[in-house]
Amino acid sequence: MRKIILLLILFTPLFTSAQIRDDVDASRKWFLPDHIKLQFAGNIGFLSGGPGYISKNRTLETDLLFGFLPQKFGGDALVTTTLKTTYSPWSIPVKSDYYIKPFSLGFYLSYTFGTQFDTKLPSHYPVGYYWWATSFRSGAYIGGKVGKDLTFKNRQRSLEMYYELGTYDLLLISYVQNTGYLRPSDIVNLAIGVRLGF
């Protein structure tokens, strides 16, 4: 039962967004999401997905993703919410409907649920005993994407696939203090995903 609820939480944004897409025409309400994303890996879940917005000049995307890592794949079942923003300054048209956004730079802040994680140091520790929060993680990544313009039900839409090479705060500080033993590749991991714009 818990698994079903979690899956619903994970995919609810997809269903609601799909509905919205069909209901509106050219005069879209400003608060409706501009796209949905589904991502694999990237330290915010085995799979994560959710709605997001893009700036008017189509370079800055901001997403709210709900991620889930099943026990089977992760050794522990973990639910994560992530606020993520990606800047992709260049879009290069390729052929008629395709384009490449060769470079993206982004940041995220994630929150993982669980009684073993805390945001404020519990009172049984002296002040400053552990300096970091275990529930929140912040990370950064670079990446790129390829996209295709689609026309569907008389609306211009787009489908993009993206990859991201990222790391997060605790790995970065580990690397910075151990540049002799650790290599940059030791702290970098890969994420891939799709973005459906509408």
Next chain:
Amino acid sequence: MKNFPKALLLIWGMTLTACEGVFQYNPNQVIFKENETNLNQKNIDRIQAIPLKDTVRFILMGDTQRWYDETDAFVKSANSQKDVAFVVHAGDISDFGLSQEFKWVNKIMVKLNCPYLTVIGNHDLVANGPAAYQKIYGPMNYSFEYGHNKFIFINTNSREYVFNGEVPDINWLQSQLADNPENKNAIVVAHIPPFDGDFDPNLQDDYSGLLANDKNVKFTLYGHQHTFKDGEFYNDGVHYYLTTAMGERGYWLLTTWKGGYKAERIEY
């Protein structure tokens, strides 16, 4: 361009198989390879297969937490010592309790010429640390015998359990000390020494008393305070040794024989 999705899938599949760990799902995931599980028992098996000599020599080191460069240098120093049967890690293997940190430390420690054993530290109990530690190393309390020695490893990180009176497990320690029919040197190893503020104050007397009242206990080994310390802190005939952190680049070299031992402080 049409084949792009196919190509991407292919690349994805190849990356998945080629580079283990290239995809990470959560910093707190508990994913280990087969050769990264139950390492304490596997290494005990290796130690017990080493032919016995009259003396047993081992190294006490600890607090590798976020000191990978220094731990790497430690391995070189340890490998230059003669006749070391094994290395004991006194805890705080990781700093943030992340599986990734345990993997990094293990990757360094397997370069030792001998097996190594660990006891859990307070930093190893942060976040999903308990699950990660038990997956890669095994139970938090365990013991084994080698030659004239009985080594007892015990979780003494009371503060991580809000001083609930159950850590360290006094009853378990008592039964381990009692189960020593051949009167071997009983060597208790833990992360936090009983006179530290992170040790349950209500259990300090019980714990130190157990060691003092056992004639087989001559000395006992700890980490945690990031500085060398040694002495009979309770004036009860039990000598406490604390090893320093890897950041301070030091460790103890211990040699034991029937009824005696020697401890040397090494800096590298």
